[in-house]
């Protein structure tokens with residue numbers, strides 16, 4: 163692990179300046195060597211060159227590596243430069259006296275970087291090395307092909323020649339890895355959806371995207387705290403298990419099935435998952451997809467570190483299957499059309515197959531396609547009717563974790579009341595606890611009652627509002643139960659005229 167150390171003072175700068183002069187002198191010597199080189203016999207030249215190298219190493223024992231901001235393609239920032247910038251930002255801004263603030267297109271964070279001609283010291287495996295930032299003289303030309311003047315910036319790394327192997331291998335990899343990880347963490351996350359277009363043809367992008375800024379976190383998610391801990395651990399373990407998945411020969415993906423009644427927090431949990439792992443979210447609307455080919459295209463076009471969500475999976479598959487039946491020609495007209503012409507009939511059948519998103523298409527894509535993708539992905543299905551789902555779709559391995567989100571218990575209530583009223587205890591809690599045990603109410607309904615809606619609202623009035631809602635729900639449930647038992651009694655052998663059959 164690299165550790166930045168405080169700058170060792172002016173000694174290094176002085177040494178560098180002295181060395182620079184000496185190197186200039188050495189350059190002059192080189193010219194002299196070149197002139198005399200052809201007059202010296204080969205053996206003597208080898209000895210002289212050897213001595214010359216030792217001499218240069220003695221007076222300037224350093225190596226410098228320069229990382230320009232733009233290289234080759236002037237319009238694309240060098241990835242190495244960007245990674246170094248983030249690395250130095252995270253590790254060294256407390257050392258440098260002058261910093262430069264940047265905001266990049268892919269991030270909302272203000273990135274402070276080491277300003278021009280500032281020097282910072284880094285330490286890696288007890289090796290000290292120095293980073294400086296600079297700008298090429300060419301940038302000061304009045305006519306420039308560079309998009310902006312500051313784009314001729316560079317970072318320069320200086321280290322002792324004897325550490326060449328460690329620095330050019332391990333250290334640079336360490337800097338790149340850290341820098342990329344920080345870039346990933348700071349990037350502006352996105353919420354993508356395929357629901358507002360035809361998803362093909364001449365569209366430039368299959369997904370439309372907006373910034374993902376959902377405020378839900380696991381802290382604000384109301385559910386049993388122990389189950390919540392398990393889910394958090396599972397997600398964090400998954401996100402760090404690249405090597406494990408590789409070793410096991412498994413695609414780095416994990417499936418979650420979230421099920422429960424409407425308003426119990428399934429969508430909220432997806433947002434909390436994305437915020438925990440800092441992943442993007444792809445909201446895949448199955449009903450907007452024409453066929454399996456389009457589904458594959460959409461899934462291929464998702465990025466790593468993303469959660470792909472299919473909400474209400476049971477309804478989505480039902481709708482697409484129905485559409486397939488409608489399009490595929492099960493109607494009378496189609497039968498008539500195909501009856502006389504077997505070739506036409508066959509073609510119709512093939513067309514039908516291609517025109518719907520099938521369960522097998524979905525499963526094949528998820529299982530097959532991503533096995534070939536190296537980066538991590540999470541897939542989430544949500545449903546209000548888990549019992550309706552095909553067992554093949556949700557078997558373990560496909561949907562690794564089945565998470566039930568249910569009616570509001572007292573523990574979940576305590577989280578909601580903290581979120582909305584910022585209180586941990588109240589004399590009305592005992593009544594609420596009792597009512598929650600006797601009544602089914604969703605967290606969404608509890609949240610609605612606890613939410614402040616005017617300046618007059620306070621903890622007492624909001625809790626009372628919840629109590630009234632709970633009592634109403636309890637009464638409603640009792641009434642329903644009474645009606646049901648009456649219906650049952652009617653059905654159990656009592657005929658309409660009141661005569662008992664049995």
Ligand SMILES: Nc1ncnc2c1ncn2[C@@H]1O[C@H](COP(=O)(O)OP(=O)(O)OP(=O)(O)O)[C@@H](O)[C@H]1O
Pocket residue numbers: 382383384385422423424425426427428429430431546567605606607609
């Ligand atoms: N468990 C929960 N924790 C915190 N807030 C919740 C929870 N459940 C519901 N809510 C609140 O209720 C609103 C609706 O919840 P959400 O959309 O997550 O439910 P859902 O289970 O996905 O519903 P549906 O099945 O209808 O899509 C949320 O915006 C949130 O404010």
